[in-house]
Amino acid sequence: MTVLACLGAGRIGGEVAFLAAALGLADEIILHDMYEPVLTAQKLDITHAIDIPVSCDTKRLRDADYCVFSAGAARTPEIKTRADLFDANLPVAREAADMLSGFGGHLIVVTNPMDVFTWYFAKHTGLAQEQVLGFGGLLDSRRFSLALASAGVTGDARVLGEHGEHQVPVFSRLPISVPDTVREEILADIRGSSMPVIKGKSGTIFGPAWHICSMLNDIRTDSHRLITCSVPADGAYNIDGCALGLPVTLGRNGAAIDDSWTFDHWEETKLREAADYLTGLCRRV
Numbered sequence: 001m002t003v004l005a006c007l008g009a010g011r012i013g014g015e016v017a018f019l020a021a022a023l024g025l026a027d028e029i030i031l032h033d034m035y036e037p038v039l040t041a042q043k044l045d046i047t048h049a050i051d052i053p054v055s056c057d058t059k060r061l062r063d064a065d066y067c068v069f070s071a072g073a074a075r076t077p078e079i080k081t082r083a084d085l086f087d088a089n090l091p092v093a094r095e096a097a098d099m100l101s102g103f104g105g106h107l108i109v110v111t112n113p114m115d116v117f118t119w120y121f122a123k124h125t126g127l128a129q130e131q132v133l134g135f136g137g138l139l140d141s142r143r144f145s146l147a148l149a150s151a152g153v154t155g156d157a158r159v160l161g162e163h164g165e166h167q168v169p170v171f172s173r174l175p176i177s178v179p180d181t182v183r184e185e186i187l188a189d190i191r192g193s194s195m196p197v198i199k200g201k202s203g204t205i206f207g208p209a210w211h212i213c214s215m216l217n218d219i220r221t222d223s224h225r226l227i228t229c230s231v232p233a234d235g236a237y238n239i240d241g242c243a244l245g246l247p248v249t250l251g252r253n254g255a256a257i258d259d260s261w262t263f264d265h266w267e268e269t270k271l272r273e274a275a276d277y278l279t280g281l282c283r284r285v
Ligand SMILES: NC(=O)c1ccc[n+]([C@@H]2O[C@H](COP(=O)([O-])OP(=O)(O)OC[C@H]3O[C@@H](n4cnc5c(N)ncnc54)[C@H](O)[C@@H]3O)[C@@H](O)[C@H]2O)c1
Pocket: 007, 008, 009, 010, 011, 012, 013, 032, 033, 034, 035, 038, 070, 071, 072, 073, 074, 075, 085, 089, 091, 092, 095, 109, 110, 111, 112, 113, 114, 135, 136, 139, 163, 203, 204, 205, 208
């Protein structure tokens, strides 16, 4: 019996709940949202499709195996960066941390700025640090792989760093050398790649929900898949004081940082900039 809780039942929460149920990743769903009409609508819409118990009883959150936190404001085309959502979403994260008292499962943090809230939940709740996973790296890596493909490059496309302006695509693991000028073009491309989706349909939905469910599957099957997701670095790669996207293996016990990667100068510089930027933001929580 696997129970999935979604704190925030809007576009992401609703789609993750539906997809997890459809893929057989959950046997029961708990939904929570401050806006009652959306909560009722999501619950009805899921149960009109799939025979699965959906409750809105937050007292049962402690029984959940996974919780996906996606409550709060999302970007509109007028909001330039994910970090600009910090002030709006910090109180939402604080409320969620209170609600999660007694929860002992895996928490997937989606609400932006996601790395900052990953740090917040890892450091300010009683959850084991390995069980707090910031989502964004898989989505950014997929976007990187598409950008590389359109430049005629294939290979192991991974993005580290911030899920935001300071993302760090790793070029040195590709089979060919990519000059810095081309790297900067690709970086600009992937930085902007969610905006056409936000402009066209108000928010990214399928991409995040798909990859979030793949993480639920990694935990459920103890896959130890190598992914990138946000975790507190705690000294790995000489980074401290923030959570950011790093290579991890994901399984039943959560995320284990793979600290064996090496970087070239361009990547080292970008990763350090991401860490410095995020450390500043994390100090504010
Ligand atoms: N990390 C990623 O890759 C990624 C991808 C997509 C979206 N996001 C982020 O996820 C968040 C949600 O995006 P969305 O598109 O689902 O937005 P949405 O507006 O569709 O859903 C958010 C929901 O949160 C609810 N909410 C707001 N404040 C709340 C509170 N205090 N308590 C309970 N519920 C509350 C709203 O009523 C709404 O239903 C945003 O911050 C967005 O930027 C991150």
